[in-house]
Amino acid sequence: MASFIDALTYSALLGLMGFGLTLIRRTTGVWNVAHGEVVTIGAYVALTATSFLSHSPYFFLPLAFIVCAAVSGIIFLAGIEPIRAKGASSMLLLVVTIAISLITIAAINIYADYLQNVFHLASKNFLFARFDFTLWGQMGILWSAWAALGALTVSYYLMLQHTRLGLALRALAEQPALAIVMGANVKALSFLSWCLAGGAAGLAGCLFPMRFQCHPGVGTSMIATMFAVSIFGGIEKMYGPLFAGLVLGFAQIYGIDLISSWIGPGVIPFKDLIPMIVLLLTLQFLPEGLSGFVGRRRG
Amino acid sequence: MGGQWLLFSVDLLALFGIYLALNLSLRLQLGYTGIANFGLVLAFTGGAYVGGWLPIRLGMWLVEVDPSLAEDMIWNNVIIASQVDLSLQGAPFTAMTILLLTLLAAGAAGALLGLLSGYPAVRLGGDYLAISLLAFGEVLAIIGNNYDPVVGGPLGVRIPDVWAWAGDWRFMAASLANCVLALGVWMYLNSVERSPLGRVLRAIRDNSDAAASLGKNVARIRLNVIVAGGIICGLAGAMYTLYTTGVAPSALSRFDWTFLPWVMVIFGGSGSNVGVLIGTFVFILVQKLIITYKFALSFLPFDPVWLQFLLMGLVLILVLNFRPSGLVTEKASYALGRREMAKAAGKEGL
Amino acid sequence: MSQLLRVQDLNAGYGAIHVLFDINLECDQGQAVAIVGPNGSGKTTFLNSIFRLADIFSGRVVLDGKEIQREKAHRITSYGIGYLRQEGNVFPGLTVEENLKMGAFNLPGKEVKERMDEVLSLIKPVEVFLRRTAGTLSGGEREMVALAAALMCRPKLLLLDEPTSGLSPIASAQIAELVKNLKDKTHLSMLVIEQNLKIMFDIVDKCYLLVSGRMIFSGQPEELQSDRELMRTYLGLS
Ligand SMILES: Nc1ncnc2c1ncn2[C@@H]1O[C@H](COP(=O)(O)OP(=O)(O)O)[C@@H](O)[C@H]1O
Ligand SMILES: [Mg+2]
Numbered sequence: 001m002a003s004f005i006d007a008l009t010y011s012a013l014l015g016l017m018g019f020g021l022t023l024i025r026r027t028t029g030v031w032n033v034a035h036g037e038v039v040t041i042g043a044y045v046a047l048t049a050t051s052f053l054s055h056s057p058y059f060f061l062p063l064a065f066i067v068c069a070a071v072s073g074i075i076f077l078a079g080i081e082p083i084r085a086k087g088a089s090s091m092l093l094l095v096v097t098i099a100i101s102l103i104t105i106a107a108i109n110i111y112a113d114y115l116q117n118v119f120h121l122a123s124k125n126f127l128f129a130r131f132d133f134t135l136w137g138q139m140g141i142l143w144s145a146w147a148a149l150g151a152l153t154v155s156y157y158l159m160l161q162h163t164r165l166g167l168a169l170r171a172l173a174e175q176p177a178l179a180i181v182m183g184a185n186v187k188a189l190s191f192l193s194w195c196l197a198g199g200a201a202g203l204a205g206c207l208f209p210m211r212f213q214c215h216p217g218v219g220t221s222m223i224a225t226m227f228a229v230s231i232f233g234g235i236e237k238m239y240g241p242l243f244a245g246l247v248l249g250f251a252q253i254y255g256i257d258l259i260s261s262w263i264g265p266g267v268i269p270f271k272d273l274i275p276m277i278v279l280l281l282t283l284q285f286l287p288e289g290l291s292g293f294v295g296r297r298r299g
Numbered sequence: 300m301g302g303q304w305l306l307f308s309v310d311l312l313a314l315f316g317i318y319l320a321l322n323l324s325l326r327l328q329l330g331y332t333g334i335a336n337f338g339l340v341l342a343f344t345g346g347a348y349v350g351g352w353l354p355i356r357l358g359m360w361l362v363e364v365d366p367s368l369a370e371d372m373i374w375n376n377v378i379i380a381s382q383v384d385l386s387l388q389g390a391p392f393t394a395m396t397i398l399l400l401t402l403l404a405a406g407a408a409g410a411l412l413g414l415l416s417g418y419p420a421v422r423l424g425g426d427y428l429a430i431s432l433l434a435f436g437e438v439l440a441i442i443g444n445n446y447d448p449v450v451g452g453p454l455g456v457r458i459p460d461v462w463a464w465a466g467d468w469r470f471m472a473a474s475l476a477n478c479v480l481a482l483g484v485w486m487y488l489n490s491v492e493r494s495p496l497g498r499v500l501r502a503i504r505d506n507s508d509a510a511a512s513l514g515k516n517v518a519r520i521r522l523n524v525i526v527a528g529g530i531i532c533g534l535a536g537a538m539y540t541l542y543t544t545g546v547a548p549s550a551l552s553r554f555d556w557t558f559l560p561w562v563m564v565i566f567g568g569s570g571s572n573v574g575v576l577i578g579t580f581v582f583i584l585v586q587k588l589i590i591t592y593k594f595a596l597s598f599l600p601f602d603p604v605w606l607q608f609l610l611m612g613l614v615l616i617l618v619l620n621f622r623p624s625g626l627v628t629e630k631a632s633y634a635l636g637r638r639e640m641a642k643a644a645g646k647e648g649l
Numbered sequence: 650m651s652q653l654l655r656v657q658d659l660n661a662g663y664g665a666i667h668v669l670f671d672i673n674l675e676c677d678q679g680q681a682v683a684i685v686g687p688n689g690s691g692k693t694t695f696l697n698s699i700f701r702l703a704d705i706f707s708g709r710v711v712l713d714g715k716e717i718q719r720e721k722a723h724r725i726t727s728y729g730i731g732y733l734r735q736e737g738n739v740f741p742g743l744t745v746e747e748n749l750k751m752g753a754f755n756l757p758g759k760e761v762k763e764r765m766d767e768v769l770s771l772i773k774p775v776e777v778f779l780r781r782t783a784g785t786l787s788g789g790e791r792e793m794v795a796l797a798a799a800l801m802c803r804p805k806l807l808l809l810d811e812p813t814s815g816l817s818p819i820a821s822a823q824i825a826e827l828v829k830n831l832k833d834k835t836h837l838s839m840l841v842i843e844q845n846l847k848i849m850f851d852i853v854d855k856c857y858l859l860v861s862g863r864m865i866f867s868g869q870p871e872e873l874q875s876d877r878e879l880m881r882t883y884l885g886l887s
Contacts, residue, residue, distance in 0.1 A: 033433075087664065089425065091425045092619065094426045095565065096615075096616065099612045101612070102554075102609075102612030103608070103612030103613060106605040106606070106609035106612065109601070109605045110609075113601030113602055114600045114601055167743075171740050171747075178737055180722045181726060182752055182802070183727060185723045224437050228434070269444075270442070270446075279431070279434045280419055280434060280435070283419065283427060283431050
């Protein structure tokens with residue numbers, strides 16, 4: 001049962017992380033390797049605020065959203081946009097995000113060292129499970145992670161379908177040049193998407209330490225899993241990451257339990273291979289992902 | 300003081316050789332063929348694991364070691380390695396046999412890993428190929444960290460020193476051997492560049508559709524290049540392990556063995572061997588200096604090693620912004636030399 | 650008649666590629682101006698450069714007395730220019746209605762409905778497939794949707810890039826009819842690129858010939874038509 005709940009929680013967090021990757025890819029055509037570090041920053045916002053202001057981390061979700069949205073927005077404006085304006089390929093932009101990832105890794109670690117050396121916080125390894133509340137017999141993190149993912153996905157979907165901004169975002173994803181001709185400001189729309197993606201990552205990062213151990217490399221180590229969520233979900237539809245998060249979360253936590261009960265506990269440490277396998281299988285056999293596949297079937 | 304400098308230079312040289320080989324492998328894939336291999340660490344780790352697994356077993360087989368130790372190779376690895384070392388001190392031929400067999404196996408492992416990761420990847424477009432290889436790069440780290448029999452899990456293993464026979468010159472010999480490897484790769488790349496194959500590779504890089512329409516099997520050729528690159532990375536990984544006489548999965552990070560080479564190659568210029576050489580040297584030097592003078596920065600409230608990450612990232616961004624082709628740009632290549640061209644033109648009466 | 654668009658000594662291209670050399674062009678209020686020329690001569694690049702989709706190296710683009718050559722790409726349409734692109738001129742995954750709404754992106758929200766009715770009364774056939782996904786339309790239908798979408802921004806000047814290329818004779822004639830109708834009913838100025846000279850010659854008031862990035866002729870359509878040398882050399886007609 002515990003692993004079922006863990007899987008459910010983990011799924012929602014993965015969904016939140018993949019949401020941002022998908023959003024950025026859809027609107028800007030970039031695979032953002034630095035997205036993992038944005039998640040980590042969310043966790044450190046939670047750590048800092050909780051340590052200095054002594055409130056529950058839930059209290060700081062909006063703060064984490066804002067900080068990470070700002071970081072992601074700055075990454076876009078300062079790192080991506082200048083090079084993209086020169087007509088760089090999506091490949092080159094991927095390299096740019098790797099460079100940005102190196103810089104943010106350094107910044108995060110420097111900050112964590114600083115917290116540890118100056119304020120004597122356990123900043124290299126932290127968990128907030130003791131702050132959590134219980135609702136209907138389950139940890140609050142389960143409810144809040146799903147609430148965050150659900151609210152984000154639904155509101156983003158409504159925004160896409162029913163507002164002019166959403167229309168412009170969809171148009172931009174289809175025919176960027178035509179959208180520009182009709183007056184869509186690509187830079188502003190992309191900036192907005194990056195901010196929103198960063199915000200979602202910030203929520204995931206802020207919630208992550210409620211259930212799972214966090215350290216300066218936590219987001220970095222999960223980037224391949226995030227890619228698996230985003231690519232497996234497909235970038236066609238924004239519900240992709242939600243479903244892919246479920247599949248991967250369960251495959252990784254619940255699935256490995258199942259396999260180990262057949263084969264033996266020896267396989268448990270290899271649960272991190274599961275996202276890689278899903279990613280590679282997806283790229284091979286379902287390159288447009290789950291939502292693309294469903295979309296194609298429906299015609 | 301002098302001794303310290305010598306040590307510094309020798310270690311610099313050793314790392315330089317390893318990284319130059321690795322970076323030239325990336326140059327072959329990215330610069331010649333346009334394959335964005337973000338999984339260099341995979342074949343490198345494969346080679347390193349071979350280096351961690353094979354020499355100690357070869358050593359036990361070739362020299363006198365207490366056979367009861369073999370019952371738990373991992374637990375006893377330090378004892379076995381030091382016993383083998385003692386014998387190897389007077390047996391350069393045995394040591395070199397171990398070296399050659401290890402390199403052979405590491406090259407094969409690199410080729411196999413290149414094939415495994417390349418086969419599904421080569422059909423994918425641009426950045427999907429990069430992500431596929433990036434994901435593959437993680438696989439061996441996960442296995443190595445969790446499956447002790449390979450190289451002892453996260454703690455790693457000690458391995459016999461195949462350079463033990465060189466005595467005081469041990470580090471010098473190992474460093475030079477690394478540079479010989481790099482030189483070999485360099486000459487291989489030069490021969491590729493001059494051959495018709497080099498032009499095919501560039502054609503695939505610049506316009507793979509056009510190359511395909513000329514009857515070139517693009518996916519096949521790209522796979523071959525990834526395999527060749529994998530062999531080079533595998534060799535480099537084994538040489539690195541033999542140089543450090545130890546291997547630990549945690550030291551084989553994506554940062555050190557994929558991203559760092561990328562920074563060096565992009566900085567120097569992926570279109571030029573000389574550029575790659577310069578990029579490699581500059582960054583190895585910077586890295587060594589940061590590590591060596593770390594103590595001078597101990598007043599900082601954080602580990603100075605992060606400055607290296609910061610520097611790499613910034614340099615990469617600046618280069619991509621202001622000089623995307625890198626320090627040294629690619630020379631236009633002609634099918635014929637200038638003189639032959641003039642002669643041909645004369646004959647045709649142009 | 651007052652002048653609407655004046656292009657002066659325009660040099661433009663893509664990055665390091667120089668495509669257009671010292672282009673001069675004028676278009677008065679209510680006029681329809683045609684640009685003709687062989688494939689690859691830079692006609693599309695010219696329209697793209699007005700919209701900053703191609704780079705302007707030097708020269709001026711003056712619309713209604715305002716210089717717009719330094720404006721950002723997405724701002725151009727708000728000066729009153731609609732652009733029917735040669736390729737990729739609809740959003741295939743959006744419905745026709747959404748395509749039209751997108752065309753009115755820079756109009757105030759409350760005017761969109763009204764403008765859509767106006768445009769639909771000008772281009773009647775579009776009304777029938779308002780709810781369909783643009784990607785499922787035929788070439789001719791798509792071209793009409795694109796034309797309607799380009800009109801949504803209440804343009805003073807309409808740029809049309811080969812609106813009949815790749816269409817069947819019947820569909821071409823239909824589009825030409827719509828364009829003609831537009832010109833008669835509204836006071837819209839037009840810059841038309843057209844390979845199919847016969848279709849457009851009775852609509853246009855002035856004609857430019859663009860060859861290898863240079864304007865080598867400007868004048869009445871009849872003048873061009875009567876210059877057999879030009880027609881044969883550059884337009885393959887005799
Ligand atoms: N995006 C682009 N980048 C670089 N060169 C281009 C681009 N688009 C067109 N060109 C070049 O500009 C020239 C003019 O093209 P274009 O304006 O499309 O011609 P036309 O519309 O008259 O057929 C051609 O030589 C073409 O190869
Ligand atoms: Mg054209």
